[in-house]
Amino acid sequence: MKLWPTMVRQAGVEWRISLRRFGEVMNPLVFFLATVSLFPLGLSPEPDRMAGYATGVLWVATLLAFLFAQARQFRAEAYNGVLEQLALSPHPLALLVVAKLVVQWVILTLPLLILAPVAAYALNFPVQGLSTLLAALTLATPTMLALGSVGAALTVHAHQGGALLTVLVMPMLVPVLVFGARATDLASAGSAPGGALLWLAMLAVLSVSLGPFVIAAALRQSLA
Amino acid sequence: MLAYLRIEPKTRYNLGAYRLYRDHMSRIASHTLSATALELWRGDRCLFTELNLTVSTGELLQVTGANGSGKTSLLRVLTGLLPPEAGHVRWNDEPIHRARAAFHESMGYVAHRDAHYDDLTLRQNLMWGIGLHHDIESRDVDSTLEALDWCELADVPAHALSAGQRRRLSLARLRASGKSLWILDEPLTNLDAGARVWCEDIIEVHLEQGGSVIATSHQPLCVRAPSRREWAIST
Amino acid sequence: MAKAKKLNWFMRWFYQMASFPHFYRWAGRYAPWLGAVALLLIGWGTWGGLVSSPPDYQMGDGVRIMFVHVPSAWLSMMAYTLMAVAAGIGLIWRIKLAYAVAASCAPIGAAFTFLTLASGSLWGKPMWGTWWEWDARMTSELLLLFLFLGYMGLRNSFTERDQADRVSGMLAVVGVVNVPIIHFSVEWWNTLHQPASVTRLDQPAIDPSMLVPLLVMTLGFTCFFAWALLTRTQGEILLRARQARWVDEL
Numbered sequence: 044m045k046l047w048p049t050m051v052r053q054a055g056v057e058w059r060i061s062l063r064r065f066g067e068v069m070n071p072l073v074f075f076l077a078t079v080s081l082f083p084l085g086l087s088p089e090p091d092r093m094a095g096y097a098t099g100v101l102w103v104a105t106l107l108a109f110l111f112a113q114a115r116q117f118r119a120e121a122y123n124g125v126l127e128q129l130a131l132s133p134h135p136l137a138l139l140v141v142a143k144l145v146v147q148w149v150i151l152t153l154p155l156l157i158l159a160p161v162a163a164y165a166l167n168f169p170v171q172g173l174s175t176l177l178a179a180l181t182l183a184t185p186t187m188l189a190l191g192s193v194g195a196a197l198t199v200h201a202h203q204g205g206a207l208l209t210v211l212v213m214p215m216l217v218p219v220l221v222f223g224a225r226a227t228d229l230a231s232a233g234s235a236p237g238g239a240l241l242w243l244a245m246l247a248v249l250s251v252s253l254g255p256f257v258i259a260a261a262l263r264q265s266l267a
Numbered sequence: 268m269l270a271y272l273r274i275e276p277k278t279r280y281n282l283g284a285y286r287l288y289r290d291h292m293s294r295i296a297s298h299t300l301s302a303t304a305l306e307l308w309r310g311d312r313c314l315f316t317e318l319n320l321t322v323s324t325g326e327l328l329q330v331t332g333a334n335g336s337g338k339t340s341l342l343r344v345l346t347g348l349l350p351p352e353a354g355h356v357r358w359n360d361e362p363i364h365r366a367r368a369a370f371h372e373s374m375g376y377v378a379h380r381d382a383h384y385d386d387l388t389l390r391q392n393l394m395w396g397i398g399l400h401h402d403i404e405s406r407d408v409d410s411t412l413e414a415l416d417w418c419e420l421a422d423v424p425a426h427a428l429s430a431g432q433r434r435r436l437s438l439a440r441l442r443a444s445g446k447s448l449w450i451l452d453e454p455l456t457n458l459d460a461g462a463r464v465w466c467e468d469i470i471e472v473h474l475e476q477g478g479s480v481i482a483t484s485h486q487p488l489c490v491r492a493p494s495r496r497e498w499a500i501s502t
Numbered sequence: 503m504a505k506a507k508k509l510n511w512f513m514r515w516f517y518q519m520a521s522f523p524h525f526y527r528w529a530g531r532y533a534p535w536l537g538a539v540a541l542l543l544i545g546w547g548t549w550g551g552l553v554s555s556p557p558d559y560q561m562g563d564g565v566r567i568m569f570v571h572v573p574s575a576w577l578s579m580m581a582y583t584l585m586a587v588a589a590g591i592g593l594i595w596r597i598k599l600a601y602a603v604a605a606s607c608a609p610i611g612a613a614f615t616f617l618t619l620a621s622g623s624l625w626g627k628p629m630w631g632t633w634w635e636w637d638a639r640m641t642s643e644l645l646l647l648f649l650f651l652g653y654m655g656l657r658n659s660f661t662e663r664d665q666a667d668r669v670s671g672m673l674a675v676v677g678v679v680n681v682p683i684i685h686f687s688v689e690w691w692n693t694l695h696q697p698a699s700v701t702r703l704d705q706p707a708i709d710p711s712m713l714v715p716l717l718v719m720t721l722g723f724t725c726f727f728a729w730a731l732l733t734r735t736q737g738e739i740l741l742r743a744r745q746a747r748w749v750d751e752l
Contacts, residue, residue, distance in 0.1 A: 049399060132400060
């Protein structure tokens with residue numbers, strides 16, 4: 044029994060389905076832009092004030108976009124029985140989950156990394172902080188995805204979806220928000236973001252290494 | 268091998284299945300699934316307690332019982348998806364939670380839900396579904412499609428299939444996954460008369476090869492099995 | 503059960519306690535005593551805190567809120583840890599009683615967390631001049647409240663109790679692993695945004711005349727928590743075992 048081809052095939056399946064449902068996949072990104080554009084309308088479009096809140100808005104919008112994208116994660120698979128078959132495969136469920144999440148990460152994060160500078164520009168975010176913002180987003184998104192997936196795995200059969208997921212996962216996402224926003228703030232003020240980025244990297248390592256096993260365990264509990 | 272001669276190709280549904288099986292005809296290694304002192308509750312209701320059963324090579328166990336009597340739950344316990352309240356399920360004398368990979372390599376489950384990706388074509392679905400359990404090449408998929416006589420449907424997305432066709436696809440996937448023990452939840456649901464015969468045939472062939480089957484069914488299963496038992500869940 | 507003889511006394515006690523009827527009777531025997539002790543200690547602590555201890559030279563009578571705030575904060579955290587440990591025991595050893603304990607812990611813990619926030623906010627008004635200050639501890643407590651609410655929300659979204667137990671148990675375990683990280687990040691965030699000169703609720707040097715009532719109060723609250731937990735767990739047991747014969751015989 045070869046594991047690698049199975050993972051590649053699973054990733055291929057996820058990729059194909061995402062392309063088939065391109066509109067749905069793009070929804071979180073539209074959501075991201077829509078959330079960002081609410082703040083100048085609600086707070087102030089003055090360039091100076093926008094620069095003050097740009098960091099926070101970008102990070103909060105990213106978190107919300109991820110929660111939005113993941114609210115229904117695993118639901119279709121649980122409903123049509125695919126999840127059961129994955130759990131009954133001789134291969135470790137955690138690694139099949141990895142294949143799925145890698146594709147999801149690429150599909151969610153790459154467009155976000157393209158959109159984030161646009162949103163940052165619109166919010167008058169200093170250009171010098173842009174590279175750090177992108178680095179921090181790259182490091183933070185695996186953690187967001189992993190924690191969101193844990194929540195989604197636990198709420199697969201729950202009666203209520205999205206709002207519950209937000210309540211479950213939000214407190215656990217606080218470290219990502221704090222370190223991410225801090226790194227971005229430091230960089231936009233022209234100083235080195237070192238420490239905060241390292242913390243984000245540590246969280247990413249933790250969630251990439253442990254996350255799949257926790258998600259798999261959560262899925263098994265949900266299936267039982 | 269003589270078993271095939273008994274079947275009249277004209278009256279039976281599909282000859283392709285047997286072509287496939289002649290190619291694959293090999294004895295399945297002997298095996299035993301045994302459950303001891305199983306107990307399961309759903310909410311306040313005790314579905315079963317002190318339940319013992321054994322299924323081994325060549326045996327068909329048909330589980331009967333009224334709706335809601337816990338047939339599906341029992342099957343899910345036997346697959347290892349649902350942990351029982353008490354008792355053990357053993358695969359070749361090894362508790363299944365300890366030998367999960369070995370057990371799941373030899374056990375195939377066709378559930379009430381068909382487990383197809385609606386957006387993928389039949390070929391892609393089979394490639395995925397068989398490949399989850401079994402090293403696979405695309406010609407395995409071709410022979411499965413051929414056995415179903417569905418070569419022209421290969422590139423149709425699964426959502427275009429009817430409920431009965433989806434069920435047949437699941438069963439075909441199971442058959443191609445090379446499992447020793449089949450656990451089937453209402454395999455005949457939604458199948459038309461011809462497909463029902465086809466399903467009974469593949470079960471029969473599987474049993475003759477030395478496989479074993481546990482199935483729930485409201486309809487009688489017309490299967491000639493080396494050893495066959497019926498077991499009713501009482502409420 | 504033939505194995506039972508080989509178990510050492512601890513494991514024997516552990517498995518005995520895991521039985522619903524045994525725990526129910528055990529809780530019924532000890533809970534009233536705990537309740538009485540809690541009442542006594544809280545009474546003593548209240549008298550000590552409100553009457554016999556002097557007002558703080560800096561905070562005046564406001565300091566007396568500490569006698570409620572500190573014990574509730576301690577219990578809110580203990581309740582979460584206990585809940586997660588119980589849920590973990592339930593997941594690993596598949597002991598239903600552990601799930602019953604975890605499920606009973608959550609609302610009590612949430613109540614203490616809320617009490618911590620409310621007393622902190624009452625204290626904040628005269629001290630900081632605001633009902634709510636984004637102080638590290640207060641923010642951590644707020645997040646803890648969300649963790650409790652998430653756990654209870656997840657439980658409520660299942661109709662089947664067994665599934666609710668298992669899934670919410672997973673959440674509690676994942677949550678408790680995350681708590682130190684959350685706490686650390688909030689502390690870190692706070693040091694960036696807050697001048698360190700803000701008066702903290704618990705002074706490093708505390709006078710014995712205040713320390714004694716504080717300790718008594720903490721002990722009393724803990725006994726109260728234990729009483730409430732045992733009583734709630736009894737209720738959970740009855741819910742889970744309402745069809746068992748021993749319940750009919752009660």
